[in-house]
Amino acid sequence: MRFLFSHFFLPDFCVLTFPFTIQNNFARTRIAPTPSGFLHLGNVFSFALTAALARQTNASIFLRIDDLDHERVQPAYLQDIFDTLAFLDIPCDDGPRNVDDFQNHFSQLLREALYHQRLQSLRDQHLLFACNCSRKQLAGHEGYPGTCRHKNLDPDAPDVAWRIVTGDQPVVSFHNIDGSWTTAALPAAMTDFIVRRRDGKAAYQLSSLADDAFYQTDLIVRGQDLLDSTLAQSFLSSLMPDHPLQHVSFFHHPLLLNSEGEKLSKSAGSISIQYLRTRGYSAAAVYDLIAKRIHPDFEAGSWQELAACFFKSHAF
Numbered sequence: 001m002r003f004l005f006s007h008f009f010l011p012d013f014c015v016l017t018f019p020f021t022i023q024n025n026f027a028r029t030r031i032a033p034t035p036s037g038f039l040h041l042g043n044v045f046s047f048a049l050t051a052a053l054a055r056q057t058n059a060s061i062f063l064r065i066d067d068l069d070h071e072r073v074q075p076a077y078l079q080d081i082f083d084t085l086a087f088l089d090i091p092c093d094d095g096p097r098n099v100d101d102f103q104n105h106f107s108q109l110l111r112e113a114l115y116h117q118r119l120q121s122l123r124d125q126h127l128l129f130a131c132n133c134s135r136k137q138l139a140g141h142e143g144y145p146g147t148c149r150h151k152n153l154d155p156d157a158p159d160v161a162w163r164i165v166t167g168d169q170p171v172v173s174f175h176n177i178d179g180s181w182t183t184a185a186l187p188a189a190m191t192d193f194i195v196r197r198r199d200g201k202a203a204y205q206l207s208s209l210a211d212d213a214f215y216q217t218d219l220i221v222r223g224q225d226l227l228d229s230t231l232a233q234s235f236l237s238s239l240m241p242d243h244p245l246q247h248v249s250f251f252h253h254p255l256l257l258n259s260e261g262e263k264l265s266k267s268a269g270s271i272s273i274q275y276l277r278t279r280g281y282s283a284a285a286v287y288d289l290i291a292k293r294i295h296p297d298f299e300a301g302s303w304q305e306l307a308a309c310f311f312k313s314h315a316f
Contacts, residue, residue, distance in 0.1 A: 021178050026059035026219040026249065030212070031085075031092065034066045035077035038272035039084045041290050042223075042256045045306070047090050048287075049253050050221040052307030053177070054091075059219050063095030068108040068207050078102070084273045088283045090303055108207060111214065115202035118210050118240065119195060122164065123155065127239055128195065130160040143191035161203075162196035164236060174234040177219065177251040190232045209233045213244035224252045256293065 031047050033039060054061045065081060067073045078099055085092060096102035122128050130153035131144075138144065144163065153160055169185040176182055195206040202210070208229070212220065222230070230250055237245035276286055284301035291300035291309060298313075300306040 022053075022057055024057070024179075024249070026054075026057045028062055028094075028215065028217050029054045029059045029219040029221060030062040030064045030215065030217050031090070032064040032066055032208075033081050034069070034072075035074065035081060036069065036072035037077055038080050038274040040272050041286075041293070044084070044088060044090075044273060044286065044303075045256050045290055046221065046223055046253065047085075047088075048290075048303035048307045049251075049310065051091055051303055052311070053219065053221055053251060057219065060093040061091055062215055062217065063092040064211060064215065065096065065102055065106065066108060066204070066208070066211075067102075068201055068204075070109075075099070080272075080274055083277075087273065087277060088286065088303065108211070111207075111211065112202070114214060115207055115210050118206060119162065119202065121241070122195065122239065123162075125239070127165050128155065128162045129153070129165060129192075130155040130157065131163050131192075131194075132157075132160045132198075143188040144193070146192065149192065159198050161194045161198045163192040164195050164239070166190065166192050166235065170235060172231045172235045172238070174230055174245065175247070175249045177249045182250075184231060186231050186235055187228050190228055190235075193232050195236070205229060205232045205236060209236055209244060212248065213242070218248050219251070220248060221251045221253065223255050225255055227252050256290070 029050055031050055033043060051061060053059070063081075063085070065078070067078070082096075082098055084090075096106045119128075129149055129151075131148040132153060133144075133147050137147070148163075149165070155162060166186055169188060169191070171183060172186050173181050173183040193205055194203045197203050211217075220230075230252070234245055237243050273286060276289075281289070287300045287302055287306050291298035291306055294310065295313070298309050300309055
């Protein structure tokens with residue numbers, strides 16, 4: 001594996017310093033895994049950076065598990081989240097403590113009324129349209145080609161998705177952890193993105209935004225692969241009366257990549273923590289494995305050391 005960044009500077013010792021200025025303290029950040037596969041090294045790397053930034057900025061860490069896509073959720077994957085966090089001693093200050101607690105008090109299925117309330121608000125503003133395009137019909141298009149935008153399909157008809165009207169790549173801004181702003185055009189891949197799926201469930205961009213607003217998250221740490229999602233959610237937020245992401249700060253970190261230069265993913269069968277545990281790896285050995293796949297001379301035996309080495313070694 002290698003890192004998205006190509007130049008490394010090995011720190012003499014691991015002291016938690018940041019190559020950027022953090023202007024504010026924050027109230028809450030979150031770790032937000034999806035139980036669609038066993039957690040892998042890339043997930044742990046992101047969790048470590050989240051925890052480090054939380055402790056530096058006095059933010060509490062909330063465990064938010066995204067389980068709305070029930071077709072991909074499996075009990076073993078859900079239990080793996082709690083097992084992995086406990087095994088690696090990754091702190092979570094708030095949120096579910098076990099599977100039963102999650103299912104009874106924190107599952108996204110318990111907040112569907114909240115999602116539909118936000119969907120209805122967008123619908124009342126005439127910002128949505130119904131779409132019955134299949135994935136096969138849309139294959140080969142970088143973004144949505146506008147097929148159903150003016151068909152005036154019934155939004156209450158069965159088996160239709162709801163899409164947000166984005167227009168022609170509008171300019172979107174969001175706030176960074178160092179106090180700066182990022183301003184960029186909404187990527188073509190996010191043209192008229194889906195906010196409600198064909199099965200009637202809220203889509204990821206809508207549910208993620210709604211959850212962060214509900215749990216009063218003001219610092220979001222995520223990989224650079226989710227930059228497009230940040231832009232989509234920021235655009236969505238700007239259309240809502242309460243503009244829930246207006247005062248949220250973001251940090252997008254580089255990704256761990258495999259030997260072929262591809263990001264680690266559950267669907268690609270990337271090395272899972274569950275696999276390593278069953279083969280006798282200790283938590284310290286897992287952290288050291290991640291550190292050495294960033295750079296062969298790095299050493300880390302905890303999430304604190306892993307994060308410290310990373311932040312000391314990069315100038316963003």
